Amino acid sequence: MRRLDLRRSAPALITPGMTDASPQPPPPLRAAVVPVTAFQQNCTLLWCTQTMRGAFVDPGGDLPRLEAAAAQHGVTIEKILLTHGHVDHCGQAGVLAKKLSVPIEGPHEADRFWIARLDDDGRQWQIPSESFEPDRWLDDGDTVTVGELTLSVRHTPGHTPGHVVFHHAPSRFAMVGDVLFRGSIGRTDFPMGDHATLIESIQTRLWPMGDDVAFVPGHGPTSTFGAERRSNPFVADSRFG
Numbered sequence: 001m002r003r004l005d006l007r008r009s010a011p012a013l014i015t016p017g018m019t020d021a022s023p024q025p026p027p028p029l030r031a032a033v034v035p036v037t038a039f040q041q042n043c044t045l046l047w048c049t050q051t052m053r054g055a056f057v058d059p060g061g062d063l064p065r066l067e068a069a070a071a072q073h074g075v076t077i078e079k080i081l082l083t084h085g086h087v088d089h090c091g092q093a094g095v096l097a098k099k100l101s102v103p104i105e106g107p108h109e110a111d112r113f114w115i116a117r118l119d120d121d122g123r124q125w126q127i128p129s130e131s132f133e134p135d136r137w138l139d140d141g142d143t144v145t146v147g148e149l150t151l152s153v154r155h156t157p158g159h160t161p162g163h164v165v166f167h168h169a170p171s172r173f174a175m176v177g178d179v180l181f182r183g184s185i186g187r188t189d190f191p192m193g194d195h196a197t198l199i200e201s202i203q204t205r206l207w208p209m210g211d212d213v214a215f216v217p218g219h220g221p222t223s224t225f226g227a228e229r230r231s232n233p234f235v236a237d238s239r240f241g
């Protein structure tokens with residue numbers, strides 16, 4: 001059996017809430033990031049250490065690698081969570097949900113038009129992609145569960161109108177899709193994208209989670225909200241003094 005080489009494909013094995021001091025009880029939440037598709041989209045495998053039940057956040061493609069990652073960590077997948085309707089984030093979500101017989105939660109219903117065009121977008125970008133109907137649309141202030149974990153949902157339009165982010169406050173951890181990146185922010189030149197709305201989403205829905213919150217962006221390396229508030233050229237506090 002070939003072992004999944006997580007180091008090459010996914011250098012980030014994140015353990016939110018875990019400190020250097022040892023021995024410690026295992027953290028309630030663990031996460032591993034697996035970049036998928038030609039866009040190197042950060043799919044997060046997220047799990048509850050009490051139950052070893054987990055979720056994929058934005059399983060856009062490369063399903064064999066995702067299933068291998070879940071098996072490697074001994075995680076039973078119970079649902080799929082989606083931040084938004086772009087093909088690299090959810091092109092294969094419907095296929096995976098059917099295969100694993102698990103529900104899809106998210107994004108916000110304002111991204112229905114993006115999910116409806118997944119077949120066309122998949123052809124255009126040459127990414128295997130199928131449209132689907134989520135089992136649950138999410139709204140600002142909702143919560144989602146993974147095992148015994150409860151994550152809060154914030155609606156963060158701007159990159160897409162139905163974009164949501166997932167926040168686990170006890171772990172100081174968030175998954176923010178294409179809203180915010182290390183040193184950058186999401187594109188807003190798509191249909192229904194809006195730059196001012198995106199900035200407002202970041203300032204009013206992400207920053208209040210706290211400077212010490214670590215986040216997984218939709219692409220590229222992880223960061224913290226505090227680091228972005230200090231140095232991100234688009235949304236640093238110094239730009240808005």
Ligand SMILES: [Zn+2]
Nearest residue numbers: 084086159178
């Ligand atoms: Zn996107």
Ligand SMILES: [Zn+2]
Nearest residue numbers: 041088178218
């Ligand atoms: Zn993306």
